[in-house]
Amino acid sequence: MNRERLIVIGGVAAGMSAASRARKLKPDMEILVFEKGGYVSYAGCGLPYLISDKVKSSDRLVVYDAKFFKEKRNIDVFLHHEVKRIFTQRKAVMVRNIATGEGKEYPYDKLLIATGARPFVPPIKGMDSAGVFTLRPLEDGIAIKEYIGRNSPKQGLLIGAGYIGMEMAESFAEAGLKVTLLEKMPNILGTMDSEITEIIEQELNRNNVTLLKSKAVVEFAGENSHLRRAILDNGESLDADIAVVGAGLRPNSEIAKDAGIELGKTGAIKVNQRMETNIPDIYAAGDCAEAYHLVLNRNVYIPLATTANKQGRAAGENIAGGSASFPGIVGTAIFKVFDLEVGRTGITEKEAKAEGIEYAANVIEHGSRAPYYPGVSPIRIKLLADKKTGRLLGAQMVGREGVSKRIDVFATAITAKMSVHEIRDLDLGYAPPFAPPYDPILIAADELHKKLPDKR
Amino acid sequence: MNRERLIVIGGVAAGMSAASRARKLKPDMEILVFEKGGYVSYAGCGLPYLISDKVKSSDRLVVYDAKFFKEKRNIDVFLHHEVKRIFTQRKAVMVRNIATGEGKEYPYDKLLIATGARPFVPPIKGMDSAGVFTLRPLEDGIAIKEYIGRNSPKQGLLIGAGYIGMEMAESFAEAGLKVTLLEKMPNILGTMDSEITEIIEQELNRNNVTLLKSKAVVEFAGENSHLRRAILDNGESLDADIAVVGAGLRPNSEIAKDAGIELGKTGAIKVNQRMETNIPDIYAAGDCAEAYHLVLNRNVYIPLATTANKQGRAAGENIAGGSASFPGIVGTAIFKVFDLEVGRTGITEKEAKAEGIEYAANVIEHGSRAPYYPGVSPIRIKLLADKKTGRLLGAQMVGREGVSKRIDVFATAITAKMSVHEIRDLDLGYAPPFAPPYDPILIAADELHKKLPDKR
Numbered sequence: 001m002n003r004e005r006l007i008v009i010g011g012v013a014a015g016m017s018a019a020s021r022a023r024k025l026k027p028d029m030e031i032l033v034f035e036k037g038g039y040v041s042y043a044g045c046g047l048p049y050l051i052s053d054k055v056k057s058s059d060r061l062v063v064y065d066a067k068f069f070k071e072k073r074n075i076d077v078f079l080h081h082e083v084k085r086i087f088t089q090r091k092a093v094m095v096r097n098i099a100t101g102e103g104k105e106y107p108y109d110k111l112l113i114a115t116g117a118r119p120f121v122p123p124i125k126g127m128d129s130a131g132v133f134t135l136r137p138l139e140d141g142i143a144i145k146e147y148i149g150r151n152s153p154k155q156g157l158l159i160g161a162g163y164i165g166m167e168m169a170e171s172f173a174e175a176g177l178k179v180t181l182l183e184k185m186p187n188i189l190g191t192m193d194s195e196i197t198e199i200i201e202q203e204l205n206r207n208n209v210t211l212l213k214s215k216a217v218v219e220f221a222g223e224n225s226h227l228r229r230a231i232l233d234n235g236e237s238l239d240a241d242i243a244v245v246g247a248g249l250r251p252n253s254e255i256a257k258d259a260g261i262e263l264g265k266t267g268a269i270k271v272n273q274r275m276e277t278n279i280p281d282i283y284a285a286g287d288c289a290e291a292y293h294l295v296l297n298r299n300v301y302i303p304l305a306t307t308a309n310k311q312g313r314a315a316g317e318n319i320a321g322g323s324a325s326f327p328g329i330v331g332t333a334i335f336k337v338f339d340l341e342v343g344r345t346g347i348t349e350k351e352a353k354a355e356g357i358e359y360a361a362n363v364i365e366h367g368s369r370a371p372y373y374p375g376v377s378p379i380r381i382k383l384l385a386d387k388k389t390g391r392l393l394g395a396q397m398v399g400r401e402g403v404s405k406r407i408d409v410f411a412t413a414i415t416a417k418m419s420v421h422e423i424r425d426l427d428l429g430y431a432p433p434f435a436p437p438y439d440p441i442l443i444a445a446d447e448l449h450k451k452l453p454d455k456r
Numbered sequence: 457m458n459r460e461r462l463i464v465i466g467g468v469a470a471g472m473s474a475a476s477r478a479r480k481l482k483p484d485m486e487i488l489v490f491e492k493g494g495y496v497s498y499a500g501c502g503l504p505y506l507i508s509d510k511v512k513s514s515d516r517l518v519v520y521d522a523k524f525f526k527e528k529r530n531i532d533v534f535l536h537h538e539v540k541r542i543f544t545q546r547k548a549v550m551v552r553n554i555a556t557g558e559g560k561e562y563p564y565d566k567l568l569i570a571t572g573a574r575p576f577v578p579p580i581k582g583m584d585s586a587g588v589f590t591l592r593p594l595e596d597g598i599a600i601k602e603y604i605g606r607n608s609p610k611q612g613l614l615i616g617a618g619y620i621g622m623e624m625a626e627s628f629a630e631a632g633l634k635v636t637l638l639e640k641m642p643n644i645l646g647t648m649d650s651e652i653t654e655i656i657e658q659e660l661n662r663n664n665v666t667l668l669k670s671k672a673v674v675e676f677a678g679e680n681s682h683l684r685r686a687i688l689d690n691g692e693s694l695d696a697d698i699a700v701v702g703a704g705l706r707p708n709s710e711i712a713k714d715a716g717i718e719l720g721k722t723g724a725i726k727v728n729q730r731m732e733t734n735i736p737d738i739y740a741a742g743d744c745a746e747a748y749h750l751v752l753n754r755n756v757y758i759p760l761a762t763t764a765n766k767q768g769r770a771a772g773e774n775i776a777g778g779s780a781s782f783p784g785i786v787g788t789a790i791f792k793v794f795d796l797e798v799g800r801t802g803i804t805e806k807e808a809k810a811e812g813i814e815y816a817a818n819v820i821e822h823g824s825r826a827p828y829y830p831g832v833s834p835i836r837i838k839l840l841a842d843k844k845t846g847r848l849l850g851a852q853m854v855g856r857e858g859v860s861k862r863i864d865v866f867a868t869a870i871t872a873k874m875s876v877h878e879i880r881d882l883d884l885g886y887a888p889p890f891a892p893p894y895d896p897i898l899i900a901a902d903e904l905h906k907k908l909p910d911k912r
Contacts, residue, residue: 334885404890416872429790434860
């Protein structure tokens with residue numbers, strides 16, 4: 001082997017970001033990407049919109065294909081190739097060609113593990129029934145879309161009321177299905193507090209989504225191995241002819257663990273801010289890895305595409321001899337559910353309690369535009385601040401407009417360690433079509449500031 | 457006089473904010489507000505939308521009326537009362553009742569000057585023709601709306617291509633007028649750079665607004681004292697049967713100057729962060745006062761409602777014995793012009809040059825949503841950073857959606873003195889309907905970071 005070789009395991013967000021960045025910085029490096037599935041560099045977050053037909057074809061979700069990477073970036077992508085083992089001593093990986101079943105060993109100089117995550121599947125009988133899906137690789141989305149087209153299901157069942165459950169509820173409804181959303185916990189959206197989720201529950205209800213909380217499916221039952229109904233843990237039976245299980249993600253970290261690479265407490269691969277694992281020349285990035293949380297001050301497992309991209313870029317830069325560092329995340333997430341925009345960043349009241357952090361919290365509601373401007377609608381904001389310093393710890397927001405990017409102001413303020421006192425004086429934009437003179441952000445910060453025992 | 461007395465000169469944004477805040481903190485204080493006009497606490501920024509009939513009645517623009525302040529807040533509002541002089545030695549003001557012409561002296565313990573600003577009127581013959589307007593107090597907006605209703609003008613002429621000119625171009629077009637926008641400078645929107653304004657010019661053109669640059673009106677000519685045409689400085693004549701002059705604002709600071717209160721270099725009243733003038737017990741706030749600019753590190757005159765509100769609140773708090781400080785502004789402004797959202801914060805390239813600041817600048821264009829999500833449209837962003845430290849100095853943004861609140865992320869980052877290197881790693885929200893995985897904000901910061909000579 002003459003040229004230095006980078007091997008990347010997994011060719012989606014983190015893997016292809018890293019490969020591209022490394023290529024840019026080191027034109028002479030040999031770069032091999034092994035991808036278990038049939039696509040690289042696709043937008044997994046677009047699957048609900050593919051299924052609802054808002055996005056007509058799966059081609060639209062593939063940012064670049066393997067041919068592009070070979071021809072334009074000189075990156076060798078091997079589709080349907082699964083890396084089975086990592087040999088850290090002799091610096092090589094064992095790769096299985098899924099089509100032929102053949103195995104082959106490839107040596108590396110640098111290795112990036114970007115194996116992603118897989119859906120957690122609760123123990124349910126009949127998970128293999130036709131019409132029962134998870135939603136992870138692009139193939140899943142394509143399969144669901146095809147199944148709807150071929151079988152015209154009427155009753156959609158969604159297991160898990162997290163972000164995917166919310167987006168799929170809208171997606172199924174737009175595809176003309178009657179939707180039931182089932183959550184085993186007493187609350188939907190575990191990453192948000194009840195003052196926000198109650199608005200979301202109203203919106204689900206307004207859109208005829210049947211929400212069942214504190215319930216679990218124990219069996220998918222059917223006819224001719226096609227799903228027809230789900231049996232719940234209380235013995236009830238629900239009609240359903242298509243189901244998507246979205247009960248959270250688990251990191252694909254086993255291959256790393258087996259090779260002696262350290263995992264964090266979360267079960268995902270432990271990395272530092274340079275995206276290095278504990279083994280020299282082995283990096284990890286994306287949904288298989290942890291990220292440093294700038295409010296909790298420790299590694300967490302919050303797999304999101306935007307973090308995967310940034311981690312991949314940093315890993316690629318360091319692999320190519322650079323000195324990039326990805327400082328971490330603050331837990332920002334946004335989603336759309338029917339006519340609502342929802343956003344969150346930092347930590348929730350639930351999390352603050354669990355962490356034993358002394359906090360003050362407050363909820364406000366304020367208009368998205370000037371009160372007299374047509375189309376104004378209320379935005380509800382919940383803020384949390386450190387009780388002593390007033391430093392912002394978290395924000396949650398819901399409304400019909402103006403939420404998805406307003407949450408970024410709070411994400412920025414949290415990163416900058418601003419107090420609510422500082423936030424209330426921020427010079428934010430004002431124009432009647434877009435905001436009232438006191439933006440809801442400023443009102444929220446001011447009202448929480450008033451509740452702090454020590455007003456600076 | 458038994459109770460401590462606060463006198464407020466001017467009852468719009470700053471004045472009523474201060475009066476309300478002082479009342480809240482000091483229930484026993486006597487509070488008198490003298491307002492020259494016929495309305496208090498109205499939303500002046502809503503006037504273009506009143507004129508276009510998007511807002512049906514001027515009542516909608518009056519947040520609270522004098523009766524409300526008397527009954528609910530125990531604040532005595534005197535409409536049509538003009539304060540003519542301030543006697544700083546004996547702590548009193550001379551007030552003229554405009555209706556009766558009578559003058560009366562009122563002593564004060566604390567005084568707030570919130571006299572606002574007035575439109576600058578260039579020397580134009582025939583400014584008093586019927587159909588020629590400025591746009592400042594609520595009365596102006598009502599008069600323009602009535603004039604359009606009564607006289608059905610066809611040709612609207614706007615003098616001055618600033619924020620008001622932009623909003624009025626849309627307003628006149630929506631009211632069915634043919635619009636000509638005239639600017640005496642070679643560029644529209646002096647507070648923005650050409651990479652942004654060129655997009656705005658295209659939008660004006662697309663909406664049949666005739667834009668005339670480097671031109672000035674020397675005379676309004678008419679029939680029966682009604683406006684019929686404008687004569688330009690090059691001798692040309694323009695048909696026009698209604699005109700609005702929006703050529704900038706001048707602070708109403710003369711009354712302060714006459715009383716020996718110090719003005720800043722800008723001509724507006726000099727205040728510290730507590731909103732105190734150089735004379736004990738006299739405060740100033742709002743469009744008659746300066747504000748501290750956190751990028752330029754000196755006082756500036758940028759009269760905006762949102763600053764007026766915050767300054768008023770701080771003044772009211774300190775008047776009532778508190779210790780509030782308004783840290784300052786970063787020059788954020790947003791506006792809507794037809795289907796465009798435009799935002800700016802910090803300083804422009806023009807300003808950086810004028811200040812002798814060593815900067816790096818870059819312009820990018822990126823989609824507002826995921827590339828495959830319906831409705832995605834390009835956002836153009838120009839960023840400026842300090843060449844040595846990478847600290848963000850300014851941002852300008854234009855697009856069909858997602859601009860007005862994205863600019864607030866930059867405003868927050870500038871306030872927190874963040875570098876573009878830090879901004880490119882911000883944990884911003886991502887969901888296909890609202891943003892691509894790398895938000896345009898992150899792309900803009902990353903691309904400018906790459907142009908810096910010293911990459912941290």
